[in-house]
Amino acid sequence: MEVAIFWLLAVIIIASAAATVFSKNIIYSAFSLLFSFLGVAGIYAMLSADFLAVTQIMVYVGGILTLILFGVMLTNRITMMSLKTDVFNFIPGLTIAAVMLAGLLYVIWVTGTWASDSPAAWDTTVETIGTLTITRFLLPFEVVAILLLIAVVGASFIARKDKQKIQS
Amino acid sequence: MKLELLGHLILTVAIFGSLFLFVAYAVYFERKVAAKMQNRVGPDRVGWYGLLQPFADILKLLLKEEIIATQATKFVHTLAPAISVIMAFITFAMIPIAEGFYIADINIGMLYMMAVTSIGVYGVTLAGWSSNSKYSLLGSMRASAQMISYELSMGLAVVGVILITQSISVVSIVESQTENILYWNIIRQPLGFLIFWIASFAEANRLPFDLPESEQELVGGFHTEYSSMRFALFFFAEYTHLIVASSILTTVYLGGYQIPFQSFLFPGLDGWWLVSAQILTFILKMCLFVFLFMWVRWTLPRFKYNHLMELGWKYLLPLGLLNVVLTAGWLLIYDGF
Amino acid sequence: MFEQYLPVLLLIVLAVAFGAGSLLLTGLIGPKRPNQVKNSAYESGMEPVGTAHERYSVKYYMVAMLFVIFDVEILFMYPWAVQFRMLGLFAFIEMILFIGLLFAGYYYIIKKGVLEWE
Numbered sequence: 001m002e003v004a005i006f007w008l009l010a011v012i013i014i015a016s017a018a019a020t021v022f023s024k025n026i027i028y029s030a031f032s033l034l035f036s037f038l039g040v041a042g043i044y045a046m047l048s049a050d051f052l053a054v055t056q057i058m059v060y061v062g063g064i065l066t067l068i069l070f071g072v073m074l075t076n077r078i079t080m081m082s083l084k085t086d087v088f089n090f091i092p093g094l095t096i097a098a099v100m101l102a103g104l105l106y107v108i109w110v111t112g113t114w115a116s117d118s119p120a121a122w123d124t125t126v127e128t129i130g131t132l133t134i135t136r137f138l139l140p141f142e143v144v145a146i147l148l149l150i151a152v153v154g155a156s157f158i159a160r161k162d163k164q165k166i167q168s
Numbered sequence: 169m170k171l172e173l174l175g176h177l178i179l180t181v182a183i184f185g186s187l188f189l190f191v192a193y194a195v196y197f198e199r200k201v202a203a204k205m206q207n208r209v210g211p212d213r214v215g216w217y218g219l220l221q222p223f224a225d226i227l228k229l230l231l232k233e234e235i236i237a238t239q240a241t242k243f244v245h246t247l248a249p250a251i252s253v254i255m256a257f258i259t260f261a262m263i264p265i266a267e268g269f270y271i272a273d274i275n276i277g278m279l280y281m282m283a284v285t286s287i288g289v290y291g292v293t294l295a296g297w298s299s300n301s302k303y304s305l306l307g308s309m310r311a312s313a314q315m316i317s318y319e320l321s322m323g324l325a326v327v328g329v330i331l332i333t334q335s336i337s338v339v340s341i342v343e344s345q346t347e348n349i350l351y352w353n354i355i356r357q358p359l360g361f362l363i364f365w366i367a368s369f370a371e372a373n374r375l376p377f378d379l380p381e382s383e384q385e386l387v388g389g390f391h392t393e394y395s396s397m398r399f400a401l402f403f404f405a406e407y408t409h410l411i412v413a414s415s416i417l418t419t420v421y422l423g424g425y426q427i428p429f430q431s432f433l434f435p436g437l438d439g440w441w442l443v444s445a446q447i448l449t450f451i452l453k454m455c456l457f458v459f460l461f462m463w464v465r466w467t468l469p470r471f472k473y474n475h476l477m478e479l480g481w482k483y484l485l486p487l488g489l490l491n492v493v494l495t496a497g498w499l500l501i502y503d504g505f
Numbered sequence: 506m507f508e509q510y511l512p513v514l515l516l517i518v519l520a521v522a523f524g525a526g527s528l529l530l531t532g533l534i535g536p537k538r539p540n541q542v543k544n545s546a547y548e549s550g551m552e553p554v555g556t557a558h559e560r561y562s563v564k565y566y567m568v569a570m571l572f573v574i575f576d577v578e579i580l581f582m583y584p585w586a587v588q589f590r591m592l593g594l595f596a597f598i599e600m601i602l603f604i605g606l607l608f609a610g611y612y613y614i615i616k617k618g619v620l621e622w623e
Contacts, residue, residue: 027297031244034290045510054279055580062286063573066293066316070569073297073309126276126336130588133581134596141599144581145606148574152610155570156619173508180512184519230527233536250524257520261513271512279583313565316572323579330586397531401524474621477568481620485575486611489604492582496589500597503590 006046013039030068037061051126171268180271187260187411192222194407194458201462225400232396237299240393244298249394249401252291256408259284262338263415266425266446270339277338278326281416282319285371289315291405292373292390299393307389310473311373317480318370321363324488328360328495329353329420342424347431352423359491361421363484368417370480372409375465377476414457418450422457425450567619578607 012035019032037060044053133141171179196211196218203210211218236242262277264270274280289312296308330336332353333344345352354361370377386392391402418424425446430437437445471479581603589596614620 027241027244031294038287050274050276051279051584054276054283057283058279058286058580059573059577062283062289062316062319063569063576066289066312067566067569067573069293069297070309070312070566073305126584126587130584130586131592133584134588134592134599138599141581142602142606145578145603148578149606149610151574152571153613155567155574156614156617158570173511176512177515180515181519184516188523230531231535232531233538234532235539238541246528250521250528253524254517254520257523258513258517261516271516272509274509274513309565313568317568320572320575320579323576324582327579327582327586330583331589334587334590336583336587396535397527400531401527477620482615486608489608492586493601493604496597496600499590500594503593 002046006043009039009042009046012036013043026072027069030065030072033068034061034065037065049125051129176271179269183260183265183271184257187257187408190411191404191407192226194411195225195403196222197458198407198462198465201459202466205463205466229397229400234398235393235395237301237393239300241298241300244294245393246398248291248295248298249398249405250291251294252288252405253401253408255284255288255291256405256412259288259412260415263412263419264339264342264424265450266443269425269443269447273337273339276336278330278336278341278420281338282323282326286316286319288405288409291402295394295402296390299390301393303386303392304390307386307392311390314370314377314476314480315373317477318367318484321480321484321488322367322371324485324492325357325360325364325367326420327488328357328491331492331495331499332356338419342419342426345423345426347423347426347429349423349428352421352426354421357421357491357495359487360495361417363488363491364421365417366479366484368413369461369464370476372413372461373406374410374461376468376471378470410458410461411454414454414461415450417457418453422453424453571614571619574610575607578603 016032016035016039020029020036023029023032037056041053041056041061044050044056199221200210200218202208211221214220214224236245259281261271262274262280264273292308292311292315294308296304296306296311299305329341333341335341335344341353349355369375391399394402427434427445427449434445582600585596585600589600
């Protein structure tokens with residue numbers, strides 16, 4: 001049962017990721033990304049990383065994809081144009097993909113033994129995450145706050161620039 | 169009472185069926201309430217007191233022609249109402265209707281409900297976009313912006329409850345609010361309740377926040393270009409949201425299935441009697457909220473869009489932050505540092 | 506256990522079946538008499554002018570952008586809230602700092618007038 005669901009999710013993720021890349025219509029690209037994100041959330045849930053799964057949905061599906069859709073909808077007639085799905089930037093793209101693959105394979109190689117069973121106890125991860133963010137990972141936690149602050153300032157800067165453009 | 173897996177599966181089917189019935193009758197109930205408030209009779213032709221009206225409506229809409237405008241993107245246009253109604257239904261999965269009677273109790277239940285709601289926004293967004301009509305697109309832009317804005321305040325209000333309960337599981341949230349009314353979160357978190365309640369009006373797209381479908385300016389908003397069962401699914405999703413929002417409010421703030429002063433009033437209650445009494449309590453509390461939603465709808469006028477966004481971002485969001493800080497500070501004093 | 510997700514899956518299957526079923530059914534039994542006027546976009550009885558995919562106010566985009574930022578911040582609060590009563594004063598000070606930074610950003614966007622809808 002679990003194996004079947006895993007394969008189902010894997011097929012959904014890869015198929016919709018492929019659809020995102022190859023689709024000629026930008027809305028369909030964005031839309032298939034939705035299923036890709038949901039599939040990844042499903043994988044997280046199966047790994048008993050329940051908090052991560054929900055975070056994946058709330059941030060990526062609820063936030064970032066909405067942002068992308070808004071961007072597409074707000075842009076003048078972009079939805080009418082068909083996208084170029086030809087290959088360009090072939091060498092840099094291939095290089096980046098190769099490096100990524102090598103990195104992943106290296107990590108797989110280094111990690112000697114993998115747990116092949118699902119964790120015996122489906123304990124909640126939230127409590128551990130809560131303790132760790134306040135104790136061991138305190139500095140990254142506060143750095144995240146500063147990073148988000150910078151993001152807010154950056155976002156409002158973009159908006160202001162737009163306003164000036166309209167006035168002039 | 170403890171249920172086995174099979175019990176939970178049977179319960180899932182039962183809850184789905186009753187949710188369906190409740191939603192159908194919520195429409196009838198709303199029409200009756202509206203009629204009473206405006207001194208009319210309301211539906212009374214089909215069946216006894218018009219009680220078969222919901223089924224007549226469904227049958228009628230099933231038999232109508234599907235009109236898909238030529239300029240629409242057909243595939244997305246078909247998918248959008250389905251997304252809306254599916255997401256509305258599966259939000260209910262975490263809500264316990266009696267002690268031990270729930271579809272699932274997952275550690276992050278509260279977050280699950282928020283996450284599913286945030287997927288539900290896509291139904292509206294895609295409906296507006298795929299219709300390729302000005303009214304629809306404007307309505308759906310308004311709807312998505314409004315829903316994500318109020319989701320923030322909703323999330324913040326819930327943090328206050330989680331601080332007290334120390335768990336995100338919905339079942340623990342209900343269990344922490346005992347039969348003693350003073351332990352209900354509406355008493356412990358009045359500010360949080362108010363924020364959550366106002367935000368759920370916006371999430372359910374109901375008056376006074378129903379700008380996405382304001383009839384006078386946008387015809388029907390995002391569902392202007394929809395007909396037959398496709399329209400009915402949006403309508404269904406809206407009323408499912410109403411029921412689910414009332415259930416969540418009941419569960420999180422009004423003690424869920426907890427019968428007030430049960431050990432004092434009904435000391436001998438146990439077994440199936442207790443379960444039935446708890447389900448009944450849950451339904452009554454939920455209906456109270458459903459009625460409040462309707463009462464507000466037929467009483468208050470609609471907000472202006474800038475006022476709506478101002479309320480969400482400039483009042484509810486800072487108030488939500490304040491609520492978190494106050495609750496944490498109070499708990500610190502209460503637990504003695 | 507993994508089994509606790511099974512009823513949720515069943516509910517999803519039921520909901521999908523309902524959604525897909527009613528869409529299929531209405532497509533099968535509904536009449537089909539399309540004509541050009543019926544299938545044109547509704548614009549209060551006028552001939553549709555232009556396309557709907559015009560430019561819209563950038564405000565909507567701003568709202569989505571700010572939503573992502575604040576959503577991430579609120580998500581950080583959940584694990585903290587669960588563990589707060591275990592960790593006590595230290596966690597409180599940490600979160601005051603976190604919320605303080607969040608509020609600084611919030612104050613900035615309010616003062617900049619980013620969220621002013623005309």
